[in-house]
Amino acid sequence: MTREDIEFDSCGETIRGWFYPASGAEGPAPTVILAGGWCYVRELVMPYYAERFAAAGINALVFDYRNLGVSDGGNRQHLDPWAQIRDYQSALSYVETRADVDNDRLGVWGISYSGGHVLILAAIDPRIKVIVSQIPVIDGYRNMRRVHGTVGFRKLLSLVEEDRRLRAGSSGKQLYLAHASAVPHEEISAWPFPETYETFAALKASEAPGYENRSTVESVALLMEYHVGPFLGRLLQTPVLMIAAEGDDLTLWDLEIDAFNEIPSPAKRLEILPHTTHMTLYSDRGKLEVAAGHATEWFVTQLAAGK
Template sequence: MFRRDLIVASLATAALGSLAYAEDKKVTLLNTADKWDKTFPQSDKVECVKVSFKNRYGVPLVGDLYIPKSNKTQLPAVAVSGPFGAVKEQASGRYAQRLAENGFITLAFDPSFTGESGGEARAVASPDINTEDFSAAVDYLSTRKDVDPNKIGILGVCGFGGFALNAAANDPRIKATVTSTMYDMARVLSKGYFDSMTVEDRQQLREALNKQRTKDALTGTPERAGGLPDKLNGDEPLFVKQYWEYYKQSRGYHPRSLNSNEGWTKTSQLSFMNMPILAYSDEIRSPVMMMHGEKAHSLYFSQDAFKKLTGDNKELVIVSGANHVDLYDNDKFIPWQKIVDFYKKNL
């Protein structure tokens, strides 16, 4: 039984992990080719280096920078993050490395308060700060000599697809945006799946979450939501089983991933209760391509968000036969060539 007040745990969950972030802005920490810690194979076509930079709130963010080995000039760049509760060593790194193989400089980064990035308290999500994290990645990329500052795009997976749209609406430096298997986290966390929560449901949820705040204040330690179970009992919803097959198995497990371990803090949901993130998505003037699986439980998020987009340079790609998690790592379903062609055309 998945309680509404723990919906965060059904969506995303992980251990705190190490805090190996750099305090200095733009510092290369190590060449990750020496110690590959990703959930996907390393490419011999790109160089991967770990970098650190700060967002507008002073939170040190850590990312993996993927650079084509054949690079000898300024290149277009793409910043990548997501899914919600994942780390850069999972799906976002896979996307970043694949794009780098196709001639882009890419940055897969851990959002504030998660993975190797800094910020206290840990395992906290914020619609404002996580949107800012994308713009901070654009800050970093635009200052690199090997990046063309007028050709920077972003890519958001799952919950960070929603943050990517929010960033694109607010940051004209973002010249092209791709979302993959997008979640509108503000919508689902304030209204439930398919907007099933009533006003009374929301009031009860607010009461429960704020009681948790009092408890956390008394103990001095924010309580974690718990996340996905170590074992399934068989009667979970299909989408939870699909998340489990990715985050809890060797396919996608990572020790720093919230979704693979202890989950978000229980009160993370509060930030999303009355702060919709797609309010101004109809003002995005740059190109947008949204991708979603035909069989994904979350398809309606992309369908509804796409309807709100304006202009003629917007595209919704429905991937036949794919579920939500297939677009994390399944090369059979991820439309790689469409993504590459979109960025080459628009950056």
């Protein structure tokens, strides 16, 4: 499938991505913006979804956040959730300038960390008419506390405090930690799951060489300030599809279901994928196919059907 290299400005930084034109479109077409989760670059899984959307007659734009991948940004591997949300909004502003985009039919898709971002985006940006939130992060503090366990969480907090003191000085230095580790009992990482390390290492070798298994420690501090809860009550009419994985103990499917139940919009749907973990939605193409099918059907129904 053809795709176009694109770039746009976001808060003074150049953001780069790919635009997938809608197949068979005659005139402006509905458009979905996609961005990834923790340390993701645009090559990671997202092109698969973008191709599915484009084949169904929906433009798709995949991009790297600032500080990651091929996008600009001097503080490399720094993950600020609000900066990432602003990058999504800048992507929306970019597609609004294109003649092949119908500005009245815009949607956003997110996975893991960005699965939370799209819930916030739908609450704060009226341009967004529909969203798909897949295995989202809901409450960063509770997430970190549960996945690290009591002793591990103590070590994580100590590292965050060490980094905060270092950054307060005049050295210009900061600390980094791994995204994931093969030996989480020996090495502090943001997401202490061996299967996360193994899956992303395989994806880096096969399709995403720009992926780096590290972030700033401050990124974790910002994650622990992150909570989508205050925004859910604003989703009064926005069509929301949430896709959860049965037994997901990485982004915590019980928190995801609680969040879904707090959304007042009558136009919402919850899909729980059986016999699926958080990471098999990256490593198992069969399970990815199921999730992509749900997302595609939702966007077609809400953005494209009958237009």
